[in-house]
Amino acid sequence: MKDRLLLMIPGPIEFTPEVMRAMGMPTTSHIAPNFIEVFGQVLERLREVFLCPDGQPFVVAGSGTLAMDMAAANLVEPGDRALVVNTGVFGDRFAAILERYGAEVTQVQAPVVGEVPALEEVEATLRTADYKLMTITHVDTSTGVAADVKALAELGRRYGALVVVDGVCAVAGEEMRQQEWGIDIALTASQKAIGVPPGLALLVAGPRAMETFRQRKTPVTNYYADWSNWLPIMEAYEARRVAYFGTPPVNLIWALNVSLGQILGEGMETRFERHRRLSQAMKAAVRAMGLEQVPRRPEIGAHTLTAPYFPEGIDRSVLARIRAAGVIVAGGLHPAIKDRYFRIGHMGAVSPSDILTTVGAIERGLIEAGYDLKPGLGLTAAQAVLAEG
Ligand code: PMP
Numbered sequence: 001m002k003d004r005l006l007l008m009i010p011g012p013i014e015f016t017p018e019v020m021r022a023m024g025m026p027t028t029s030h031i032a033p034n035f036i037e038v039f040g041q042v043l044e045r046l047r048e049v050f051l052c053p054d055g056q057p058f059v060v061a062g063s064g065t066l067a068m069d070m071a072a073a074n075l076v077e078p079g080d081r082a083l084v085v086n087t088g089v090f091g092d093r094f095a096a097i098l099e100r101y102g103a104e105v106t107q108v109q110a111p112v113v114g115e116v117p118a119l120e121e122v123e124a125t126l127r128t129a130d131y132k133l134m135t136i137t138h139v140d141t142s143t144g145v146a147a148d149v150k151a152l153a154e155l156g157r158r159y160g161a162l163v164v165v166d167g168v169c170a171v172a173g174e175e176m177r178q179q180e181w182g183i184d185i186a187l188t189a190s191q192k193a194i195g196v197p198p199g200l201a202l203l204v205a206g207p208r209a210m211e212t213f214r215q216r217k218t219p220v221t222n223y224y225a226d227w228s229n230w231l232p233i234m235e236a237y238e239a240r241r242v243a244y245f246g247t248p249p250v251n252l253i254w255a256l257n258v259s260l261g262q263i264l265g266e267g268m269e270t271r272f273e274r275h276r277r278l279s280q281a282m283k284a285a286v287r288a289m290g291l292e293q294v295p296r297r298p299e300i301g302a303h304t305l306t307a308p309y310f311p312e313g314i315d316r317s318v319l320a321r322i323r324a325a326g327v328i329v330a331g332g333l334h335p336a337i338k339d340r341y342f343r344i345g346h347m348g349a350v351s352p353s354d355i356l357t358t359v360g361a362i363e364r365g366l367i368e369a370g371y372d373l374k375p376g377l378g379l380t381a382a383q384a385v386l387a388e389g
Pocket of ligand 1 (some may be wrong): 090169309
């Protein structure tokens with residue numbers, strides 16, 4: 001029997017064999033002609049995946065938090081006002097990062113865990129002061145809540161704020177049209193829907209963000225994150241020229257090129273639709289099994305993960321039973337509800353059969369833990385949604 005477990009957490013995800021092969025190939029020099037070509041292609045393809053033809057991509061070794069740090073370090077000067085639209089733990093993190101660079105941060109909080117702040121409240125706050133920037137977490141991985149990025153970005157722009165989107169749990173899974181929606185910075189990390197092992201911070205900055213950076217009156221106070229160091233490198237690789245600031249993670253960038261090729265091969269519209277469909281199937285299964293979800297309303301549920309509460313009488317020990325049935329799902333993350341819910345990631349190369357395998361394992365885990373559930377209820381609901389596609 002195969003002893004391989006299916007990894008269905010909200011990052012790192014399962015990667016395609018082609019991506020893993022690129023990770024394992026002999027490492028080239030970072031100035032080898034074939035690597036320069038690959039890095040150049042990566043930068044061009046990122047514009048297509050972020051749907052931001054006039055953006056400046058940055059690819060830097062680090063995790064998603066470095067991408068957040070980079071956005072804050074390069075845009076914020078001491079005393080600038082920043083507004084954080086907070087839908088969970090990663091909004092808290094952005095606020096802390098912005099404060100570290102001297103921003104005066106105002107947060108608009110969701111009224112309860114699993115909700116989003118009302119647009120009217122965000123607008124009322126934007127009216128009260130001159131905000132230099134506003135951050136939005138597209139999908140907060142701690143709650144499974146998706147923000148209405150399009151409407152929020154429109155609001156931010158109307159009030160003259162730069163719009164920064166933390167798309168770590170969203171880019172290449174959730175619909176996001178950076179240029180059309182007026183997003184000044186969108187950022188992510190390699191290990192989620194982008195489909196590459198952890199280790200890359202990815203960011204695309206639009207013209208207004210780059211202009212704001214160029215007009216700074218004070219130097220960037222983070223040496224590694226400073227775009228003054230990285231911009232010439234990105235420009236050089238894209239022009240297929242040699243450049244060096246810090247050694248790029250050669251194999252990760254090679255793997256990223258493979259994954260971006262696969263993403264664009266599928267096509268962004270098809271990919272958004274696949275994520276929607278698979279998410280609907282998982283959520284239908286969860287409902288059919290009688291489990292509530294952290295997002296309070298279906299319209300604000302992410303398509304990249306599902307966050308169900310444990311049913312009455314079941315606790316997190318069920319996760320080990322689900323694992324024994326062959327699937328790894330994640331525990332809770334939001335401190336207010338940490339032990340009451342779990343998280344199922346379904347982004348990237350995930351397939352309908354991964355969804356069915358996962359639902360089957362959750363059913364078995366719950367039944368073995370003593371939950372009164374008719375086997376197959378969740379599977380039937382998921383199958384019905386998948387059959388519509
Ligand atoms: N933002 C969001 C929405 C995330 O989900 C994560 C990671 N779970 C991060 C930021 C931070 O990314 P990383 O762990 O790669 O630093």
